[in-house]
Amino acid sequence: MTNRIETVSVIIPNWNGEHLLRLCLDSLRKQTFQDFIVYIVDNGSIDQSIHLLEDEYPEVVVLRHCENLGFSAAINTGIENSRGVYIAALNNDTEAHPAWLETIVTAMDTRTDAGFCASQLMDFKSRDKIDSLGDGYYPFGVSFKIGSGRLNNVHEITEVQSACAAASVYRREMLEKIGLFDTDFFAYMEDIDLGLRAQMAGYSCIFVPGAIVYHMGSASSGGKASAFSVRLTTRNTYRVILKNVPAVLIPVYLVCTFGAQMVALLMSLIVGKPRSLRDHRAAFFSGLFAALKEAGDSIRKRRALATLRSETASQFIATTIRSIRLNRSL
Incomplete structure (x- = not known):
């Protein structure tokens, strides 16, 4: 060293x-x-x-x-x-x-x-x-x-x-x-x-x-969605919400997230897209159950971060909107 x-x-x-x-x-x-x-x-x-x-x-x-x-x-x-x-x-x-x-x-x-x-x-x-x-x-x-x-x-x-x-x-x-x-x-x-x-x-x-x-993007893992990536992404989506989203916004984010996932799941059954869900539905449900099982751990981590919090819900929303607008302007 x-x-x-x-x-x-x-x-x-x-x-x-x-x-x-x-x-x-x-x-x-x-x-x-x-x-x-x-x-x-x-x-x-x-x-x-x-x-x-x-x-x-x-x-x-x-x-x-x-x-x-x-x-x-x-x-x-x-x-x-x-x-x-x-x-x-x-x-x-x-x-x-x-x-x-x-x-x-x-x-x-x-x-x-x-x-x-x-x-x-x-x-x-x-x-x-x-x-x-x-x-x-x-x-x-x-x-x-x-x-x-x-x-x-x-x-x-x-x-x-x-x-x-x-x-x-x-x-x-x-x-x-x-x-x-x-x-x-x-x-x-x-x-x-x-x-x-x-x-x-x-x-x-x-x-x-x-x-x-x-x-290149996902070169080490082969570049395609796998059961592994679908499960972890599904689980981690809820971890992020429970750990980091301002408390007043958590219900909104949970409802919107679960709703969007159910719509995507339904589309995978009807038209076969998104492909990641069509091919790995079992992994999706495994990730969903893991998120539910580990929700308590995510909330404990949130409480441990309480001393860091200086950002208000309105500031969080403003930062979110700014990035969405930048993305749409390109």
């Missing part, structure tokens, strides 16, 4: 990502800003990921789990074993533009009111198309990628509700106050959970134009 304190700690979770790592790490070697250290947190890979890192990337700090503990646990391990002022969460299925970190650091140094930021995530194959300019959160309990599939016409730093953890940057001092990623999520929606928790504590999130990262 190095004794140097870096400005940015770039943390990359990895699970059998040998086929992805070269492109990702080579793009980091080309960064115009060089005061960073890369931490690869390996979740029990059985491919040649570790050998590749040891043989070709000696500058990378490798942290190993014996099994797949999920995205949240991997990011947390990297945070706990690094010392950077800024924490950059980065997926292994990405290619960073050479100016990515320089643009991010300049923006965060200037906008001291921002606790975290979203990169300009672009589609890996159609590079003029947006993957995400940040995340918003709909009243029916799901997050959405701002601008997904459209051309980018946002050229100024803009406040958004949250950041996609495929390429997001957090102030360490903020994480020390609000806590790290919730490992009970395992994967899916852990970034919106952290983002809403940060907003709850009074931190803003900014989208940083020009901080470009090209993103």
Whole structure:
């Protein structure tokens, strides 16, 4: 372990990502800003990921789990074993533009009111198309990628509700106050959970134009919805609501979320879409029952966060509306 304190700690979770790592790490070697250290947190890979890192990337700090503990646990391990002022969460299925970190650091140094930021995530194959300019959160309990599939016409730093953890940057001092990623999520929606928790504590999130990262999307998991992803997303949807939504709005969000899910389930029975529900209805109900079973735990976590709450329901609604309007304007 190095004794140097870096400005940015770039943390990359990895699970059998040998086929992805070269492109990702080579793009980091080309960064115009060089005061960073890369931490690869390996979740029990059985491919040649570790050998590749040891043989070709000696500058990378490798942290190993014996099994797949999920995205949240991997990011947390990297945070706990690094010392950077800024924490950059980065997926292994990405290619960073050479100016990515320089643009991010300049923006965060200037906008001291921002606790975290979203990169300009672009589609890996159609590079003029947006993957995400940040995340918003709909009243029916799901997050959405701002601008997904459209051309980018946002050229100024803009406040958004949250950041996609495929390429997001957090102030360490903020994480020390609000806590790290919730490992009970395992994967899916852990970034919106952290983002809403940060907003709850009074931190803003900014989208940083020009901080470009090209993103393949779900490359490690095969790119298609699985029973695993359907179950966890369904369960985690309710975890986010019970933990983070202002109390007065919880009934509205629960009713809207359950209603939207029932409509989607009915459509999957009638017309076969959405495909994820058509193919994995059992996983959906498993996630629903898990959310109900674990509701008490989610509420206990909410109570533990009570001291953080400085955001009012009206502020929460205003931030939500701002991200929805930004998404519609693109």
